[in-house]
Amino acid sequence: MLKIKNLHASIDGKEILKGINLEVKAGEIHAIMGPNGSGKSTLSAVLAGREEYEVTAGSVSFGGKDILELKPEDRAREGLFLAFQYPIEIPGVSNINFLKTAINETRAYKGMEPVSAKEFLAMVKEKSALVELDAKLANRSVNEGFSGGEKKRNEIFQMAMLNPKLSILDETDSGLDIDALRIVAKGVNQLKSPTNATIVITHYQRLLDYIIPDFVHVLYNGRIVKTGGKELALELEEKGYDWIKELI
């Protein structure tokens, strides 16, 4: 599904990613862990198409397409979803309205008819229940006045509505209390299917108690320096990131 080969990226002339190689197949959950500043968020930003980052070498193919050539909206329409570490507040723009626009533009991109009002409302009802997001919040301006937990649940709600092939959760667990974390994880697990995949980017092992990864990668200084199964996360938790630094 996703093939990243020797990806180098920099911002303002400073190289952050220094040769990432990663393959994600349908049905898999990958966790990317690493200390602060290792390039975790840069990787998700580059995949989603943020313009500030310059890709200096390497390739990313998603569903067989070179997504580095695509605009951010077209990457989303191809089935890539990024749950933001810091979801943006957009005053006045209704959550529901913009999701309807997003879904219909995605459908148009695929040559499909727009979603009917009835179908859409049913979807909103079902998916907001999944993440226990109050229907009132779903109708409000995007993230405006939401608590930290509500913002993260709103990210998963949007993910559920858009039904992506590949979801990248960028530190979705940071700042969440244990109840919010459970709700978010439950949402992610329920959306899991043999045809989609998830990349969980996290600093802490805690989230991986709830979302069980098939693979754990350790990102350090712009490269994946170690890959293992879910037990690697536990080992990291126990030994700390200094252990990784010593390994290299």
Add this chain to the structure above:
Amino acid sequence: MHQFEYLKMENKKLEELQQVIVQPSNPKKDQLLETFKSLDYSVEGEYYQNLRKEALAEIAALELPTSGTEFWKYTRLGKIVNKKYQVVKGKIDSIQPFLIPNLDANIIVLINGFYNAELSAITEQDGIVISSLSEAKQKNVEQLKSTFNQYTKNRNELFLAINNAFHTDGVYIQIGKNKIAEKPYHIINITTHDNILAQTRNLFVADKNSSVKIIESFVNIHGKENFINSVAELIVGENAFLEYNKIQDKNEENYTISTEQVYQNANSNFTINTATFNGALVRNNLTIEVDASNCETNLSGLYLGKNNDHIDNHTIVDHKKPHCNSNEIYRGVLDDSSTGVFNGKVFVRQHAQKTNAFQKNNTILLSDDAVSNSKPELEIYADDVKCSHGSTTGQIDEEAVFYLQSRGVSRKSAINLMINAFAKDTLEKVSIDALHNYINTKIEERFA
């Protein structure tokens, strides 16, 4: 003289004013005044003719504003005053294009500054006087004398004085004591030919405990380089409610100077919503005198500039008495080489304790060539008040655009979603649903 000094001048007698040195003649000013040479007011009573004569003295004492005139600093009048105009009655076949869908309202039609009875459609209501201003003057309507021109004298604004002296016609609405207007009044103010100078003059009076909603749309068919210099006086009586909605939608080759003088009595509630969709030069001068306690004042404005539009809103809210609230929000979206100007001034006089006055101006610039001039001002003489003012000018938030794009929304749609939200938020005080929908639809059409 500076506009803001008008308050100090209030009590000056006209005689004194006439002793002000008459300004030397200015060919452009003379050319403008020449336009009115043929007008004949002999059918009006002596009282009203004298008011016009008094205004002539005002005109003589006032110069054409220049870029050196503080109150007109950001708005050059060259476009307007370098042209020759005519005052002529016009005809149109249908007002259909200017009606607001699903709005059940009394319709009053003004063409080129003249009242048109055939196209107007008014349901009479007991206790409400509605007629053309000229008819009200001729019939010598009792209450007219005590209200007409009372708040527009000696304001040191040339264009206001010109309207005082040479207005053609307009609408007089007086809502009697305890009366609630059953339907809104929709005034359609149309210009039809090239180089028309229309000077409409309205007077709206809401007596004690009354309530009324008024819409005035300024539109045109055909015609370019029209200049409308309109004036409205609005008097809100004790415990009365008056909502005035102003839609400026003339095409881009037209010029507007529009003045509202508002006077609020005790416990009254006044709301003005101004939506400006176009205009080569639009200047709105809004002055609200809150001269009694416990009043509520809302003033909102939305201006959407494109091409070379120039849209200027000058507002004054003058809190003279305690325990009043005012909320002001003006928002602009400026594209291409358009210019927006906002100058809002809130006075809180010494006696106006416990005033809450809030003022905001936010502008989004959609192009590198668009210009916003914003000057929010507070002048506070009381010591127990809550006041704030603020101004922002910026581009669309790129972080937010990216967020929406990352969900599959195109860049263009993302920007439009955000502009729509920004613009629609501004006029939420419009209480007439059909009008609210109409304005929102126009915003959507603009940013679709």
